[in-house]
Amino acid sequence: MTHALTVDAATMQRRRKFNYAPYLLLGPTVLLLVAFIAYPIATVFYYSLQHYNVTEPWYNGFAGLGNFTQLLFRDSKFWSSLQFTAEWVVGEVSLQLILGLALALVVNETFRGRGLARAIVFAPWAISGVLTTEIWLLIYNPVTGLGKLERLLGLGNGNLAPLATTHGAFLSALVAELWRGIPFFAILLLADLQSVPQELYEAARVDRANVFHRFRYVTLSHLKDAIVLSTLLRAVWEFNNVDLLYTLTGGGPADSTTTLPLYIAQEATISHNFGYGAALTVAAFVILLAFSGLYLRLTRFGQER
Amino acid sequence: MAGAQGRGWWTTRRRGITGVTAIGAVLLGLVAGCSSGTASGSGSAAGSGGKVAITFWDDNGGVRTPAWQKIISDFEKQNPNITVNYVGVGSSSIEQKYNTAIAGGSPPDVGMVSSQYLASLVAQKALVPLDSMYSSSPLNGKIDQAMLKSARTDAPDGKLYLMPLTTTFDTLYYRTDWFKKAGLSAPTTWADFFKDAKTLTNSGANQFGFTLRGGAGGTLQLLDALLYYTAPKSFFDGSGQAVIGSSQAASFVQQMADLYRNGETPQADINNGYQQMVSEFDQGEAAMMQHNLGSYSNHVKALGTSKFAGISMPIGPSGTPVQVFPGDNGPAIFAKSAHQAAAWKFVEFADSATENSYWNQQAQQVPANTDAQSQSWVKQNAAMENTLQRLDAPNTIVIEDPHYLPEFGTIMDVDMAPLWQKVLNGSMTAQAFVTKWAAEFTTAQQNYKSHNGG
Structure with a gap:
């Protein structure tokens, strides 16, 4: 009897000691994550296995892997949009990195007007994608932009329209997005540049390292993790870029600037084919997941040298 | 002492739990508030008194x-x-x-x-x-x-x-002052239209015969123009085949594309949506523009009533007037x-x-x-009056696009719009374009009939 009372008291003590507070604190966050992230993602996976087109309800129902076999084997637009997405991501991220790093190195130096120079370099990052598009649309517009300049300078009749050709549209969109994206790298890399220990440069100079060697073995070496992380983030963002391309080129002309997310948007907003759109979204998700994992592994992100 | 510490611990913890619960309640309240707001958004009874x-x-x-x-x-x-x-x-x-x-x-x-x-x-x-x-x-x-x-x-x-x-009906707007200066009369046939577009183009002065809609909404205008040109009695023939794949249709599409390729429209027109197209006409860059009655007031604001006019769409080689009914x-x-x-x-x-x-x-x-x-303002709009007269004419063919097809938007905007731009930039032939267009409509019509009868 005494033993039983002792056990009960111990159990009660354990129960009293169980700390509910962390769970209650985390509870609302977990609920919100489930409601606004886990549930929508699960819904996309669910619909990717369905025929679901609001305009053709007679076809709605379980599709199995039908949507996936269609996109893999019968949908040339999936492959062409994926190819353009790859070109877009590689072109944008590599140019933004190179030019952003160059600007970061410049504004890291000490010179008069550095504050103003930094403000000018970083300003485009504060501008939304749609507003960026409006600015560049005015520049590319034959009446208000380059065409007008061409006419004023007497170089032509003002009929210059950079967005009218497939190559022109790609280059024009590339430049507009570079203008917005370069500051992202410049800001991140400048922050990391300021933490490079000066002793390393001094030691390199003692070892007679030239400017290139100091840049290669001290600066770049120090920036490696920042570069890997920022390029990965930017690659994912550029992959998912819809605002600028949608408003600047609409994916044209002739689908030449249609990325995979733009194609998905078309399937949802014009065709109302949500089942197939969900399958395309799952494909994009898997591609990004595989790319991210592979990229971090190949670059040995976070590993000590 | 230990008891006092325990009570202090419990009091602190109780306050913590109360705080967490309060935060949770606020969040749930927010979520609930959002959802109730959505539910009432469809227009529920407003207040009391039977309102x-x-x-x-x-x-x-x-x-x-x-x-x-x-x-x-x-x-x-x-x-x-x-x-x-x-x-x-x-x-x-x-x-x-x-x-x-x-x-x-x-x-x-x-x-x-x-x-x-x-x-x-x-x-x-x-x-x-x-x-x-x-x-x-x-x-x-x-x-x-x-x-x-x-x-x-x-x-x-x-x-x-x-x-x-x-x-609202398709209308061909044209610059009356330019036509008068060039000694031309209003383009009532497609033959006149293509000839006048060439005559009125002066690319050195940034003046073009026509402004074409190659971007958003462009295929809808092209489809209607094609029907005005080919004048079919119905969109599908007796066997259910869409009639827009003929060699005559291809010839028309090629002539429209040639306007662009020969520089009789601005180079930017391949991407033109409604606003860009109207802006080109209103800013005095183009002699003609195909749109509907809805943009009439824009042109009046930009050009006044003396420099432009709107007329029914030109008549094709058969000589039969057509009025495409645009739906309601x-x-x-x-x-x-x-x-x-x-x-x-x-x-x-x-x-x-x-x-x-x-x-x-x-x-x-x-x-x-x-x-x-029958109000007087209707008669004062010459473009509208002109269209209504054509509708009333006994020999006019009235035809409507098959809007009822569930795939109509997909065919026009997703499948054919990029291909129309390919025809414009020369990477697809007009015949291949109209053949595919007709095939897509034929298939959509067959699917529609199999599920809705008829």
Whole structure:
């Protein structure tokens, strides 16, 4: 009897000691994550296995892997949009990195007007994608932009329209997005540049390292993790870029600037084919997941040298 | 002492738990508040005293907002127990907004709907048939028969879901001053049109014979132009094949593409949507433009009434005049509405002669109410008068695009729009283009018939 009372008291003590507070604190966050992230993602996976087109309800129902076999084997637009997405991501991220790093190195130096120079370099990052598009649309517009300049300078009749050709549209969109994206790298890399220990440069100079060697073995070496992380983030963002391309080129002309997310948007907003759109979204998700994992592994992100 | 510490610990913990619970309650309250807000968004009873609030979605918010606000104000004066909550939605996103609202279970009570996506809303069982309400209404017999027929044709089951309020017809706008200066008369045939476009082009002076819509909405204009040129009696022949794949159709598409490729339209036109195209015409860069009556007031603002005119679309080689019926635009009542009687009262009011005339005068479009059609302002708009005369002519072929096909939007905007740009930039032949276009429509028609009979 005494033993039983002792056990009960111990159990009660354990129960009293169980700390509910962390769970209650985390509870609302977990609920919100489930409601606004886990549930929508699960819904996309669910619909990717369905025929679901609001305009053709007679076809709605379980599709199995039908949507996936269609996109893999019968949908040339999936492959062409994926190819353009790859070109877009590689072109944008590599140019933004190179030019952003160059600007970061410049504004890291000490010179008069550095504050103003930094403000000018970083300003485009504060501008939304749609507003960026409006600015560049005015520049590319034959009446208000380059065409007008061409006419004023007497170089032509003002009929210059950079967005009218497939190559022109790609280059024009590339430049507009570079203008917005370069500051992202410049800001991140400048922050990391300021933490490079000066002793390393001094030691390199003692070892007679030239400017290139100091840049290669001290600066770049120090920036490696920042570069890997920022390029990965930017690659994912550029992959998912819809605002600028949608408003600047609409994916044209002739689908030449249609990325995979733009194609998905078309399937949802014009065709109302949500089942197939969900399958395309799952494909994009898997591609990004595989790319991210592979990229971090190949670059040995976070590993000590 | 230990007991005191324990009580302190418990008190602290209790306060912590209370705090967490309070935060949780606030968050849940927020979420609950959001959801209840959504539920009431479809227009529930407004307050007490038997007053009813209905939600009305305008499909051209901004442009048509002042006209609707005046009509709503008049309506609320006559019907003090009904409040109309106006929501202006942009024309480019209205279909998407309707689909989202239907999926979320909170569509408006009544909304402006176009023929172009009527079939999609009917397929979702989102709308209420209006046949019985119309037949017992004072409006019965006062609505244009052609518009009523079109509204019924565009629904898969042939019922009346969209109450016609207005329509607008294709119009060829041209610069009268340029034509006069060049000694040309109005282009009434396609042969004249192509010849005049060439004559009036002076690319060195940044002046072009035509402004072409190669971007958003371009295939719809091209399809209509093709029908005016080829003058078929119906869109599908007796065997169910779409008639737009002929060599004559290909020849027309090639001639339109040649306008672009020969520099008789601005180079930027391959991406032109509505705004860019209208802006080119209004800024004096183009001698001709194909659009509808809806842009008439824009041209008056930019050019005045003396420098341009609007006429019916040119006549093709057969010499037979054609009028493509563009479908209707008008209010529809949503099945989820808890106040369908109040919503119908509003529809009736908007379609009454006075209000219908007012709305269409503001928009410079064709009223659905036949009493409104006889108002003097209709006769003052030469472009509209010209089109109405063609509609009344005995030898005119009246034809309508197959808006009722669920794939209509996909065929026009997703599949064919990029290919039209390929024809313009020379990477696809006109014949391959029209053949594919016809094949897609033929397949869509077969699918439609297999599921809807007929």
